[in-house]
Amino acid sequence: MVSNDSSSDTFSKMSTKIVIAGGFGAGKTTLVGSVSEIEPVTTEAVMTEASVVHDDTTAVPQKVTTTVAMDFGRITLDEELILYMFGTPGQARFWFMWDDLVRGAVGAVVVVDPRRLADCFDAIDYFEQQQRIPYIVALNKFDGQLNYTGEEIREALEISDNVPIIDFDARDRSSAGHVLKELLVHALANSGSQSELVG
Amino acid sequence: MSYRRRRRGSRIRPYTFTGGRTRSRHPLMVQTLISTADPSIDPPRNLMPESERILLLCRETRSVAEISAELKIPLGVTQVLLSDLADQGLVYIHPTITGHSPSENQVLERALRGLERLFQ
Numbered sequence: 001m002v003s004n005d006s007s008s009d010t011f012s013k014m015s016t017k018i019v020i021a022g023g024f025g026a027g028k029t030t031l032v033g034s035v036s037e038i039e040p041v042t043t044e045a046v047m048t049e050a051s052v053v054h055d056d057t058t059a060v061p062q063k064v065t066t067t068v069a070m071d072f073g074r075i076t077l078d079e080e081l082i083l084y085m086f087g088t089p090g091q092a093r094f095w096f097m098w099d100d101l102v103r104g105a106v107g108a109v110v111v112v113d114p115r116r117l118a119d120c121f122d123a124i125d126y127f128e129q130q131q132r133i134p135y136i137v138a139l140n141k142f143d144g145q146l147n148y149t150g151e152e153i154r155e156a157l158e159i160s161d162n163v164p165i166i167d168f169d170a171r172d173r174s175s176a177g178h179v180l181k182e183l184l185v186h187a188l189a190n191s192g193s194q195s196e197l198v199g
Numbered sequence: 200m201s202y203r204r205r206r207r208g209s210r211i212r213p214y215t216f217t218g219g220r221t222r223s224r225h226p227l228m229v230q231t232l233i234s235t236a237d238p239s240i241d242p243p244r245n246l247m248p249e250s251e252r253i254l255l256l257c258r259e260t261r262s263v264a265e266i267s268a269e270l271k272i273p274l275g276v277t278q279v280l281l282s283d284l285a286d287q288g289l290v291y292i293h294p295t296i297t298g299h300s301p302s303e304n305q306v307l308e309r310a311l312r313g314l315e316r317l318f319q
Binding site: 010011013014015016017035041042043044072074075077078081082083084086101103104105106107173174176177178180181184185187188191 | 226228229230231232234260262264265267268273274291293294295296297298299301303304306307308309310311312313314315317318319
């Protein structure tokens with residue numbers, strides 16, 4: 001190494017990740033764009049769906065290759081710590097790639113358009129069932145007000161009592177930043193019980 | 200013997216383990232940061248062009264997802280190339296904080312403080 005100082009600076013960097021989920025058009029990319037220090041980037045993941053078809057009994061398994069685009073943004077939290085936000089494809093047929101994306105995430109935000117609750121059923125189901133990654137639900141106020149209370153939505157979507165539900169405006173930087181803070185507070189509160197599960 | 204071999208063959212379905220892709224031996228998640236191990240030297244000559252571009256790009260630290268997006272190489276391929284580069288000691292893989300162990304709580308608290316500074 002030429003310079004010890006600069007190299008130790010470089011190598012001491014670390015990163016972490018949160019996942020932004022929700023139905024198509026719920027405001028995931030808007031949320032990422034409001035808080036990211038870079039323009040949201042789209043990268044393509046070529047996924048092979050063969051492993052998902054567990055009940056495939058044909059002798060020659062057919063591999064189906066799908067290209068899935070995902071958006072991500074970045075926030076430099078301090079000199080050594082970078083947070084990445086990954087927006088997941090909303091369509092249910094891309095669910096197979098979620099395990100891969102969610103693996104190693106500190107937590108997840110499910111963005112909900114309160115006018116189209118059904119669109120987020122799949123995402124809520126996913127996080128309710130996996131029980132590993134702490135998640136919160138963020139209701140995107142498109143027209144400035146909500147027609148339902150958080151508790152009505154909790155009941156409608158069968159969200160666990162311990163999952164925070166907050167409302168926000170995905171277009172507003174400070175409001176979107178508040179969602180991320182809420183998620184980290186929730187993740188910190190859950191880290192004890194999680195470690196018990198992991199053993 | 201042939202019986203045993205057939206049995207084993209039917210049991211081990213590689214894509215079951217790999218999810219249809221080559222899982223790298225290194226913890227390479229989309230958010231994992233990568234740095235060229237020694238930015239002061241030129242990439243070795245025997246590398247594939249894509250690997251060489253990765254080494255040049257990662258003279259400045261960036262994530263696996265950013266490498267994939269900037270070089271327009273699909274994520275899975277990027278992960279395999281990075282895994283090979285790590286085997287050769289040419290790149291440094293930074294630690295990734297998952298928050299899944301209590302020892303990482305300090306880092307999560309740092310992350311929260313960072314967010315509080317940025318979004319008041």
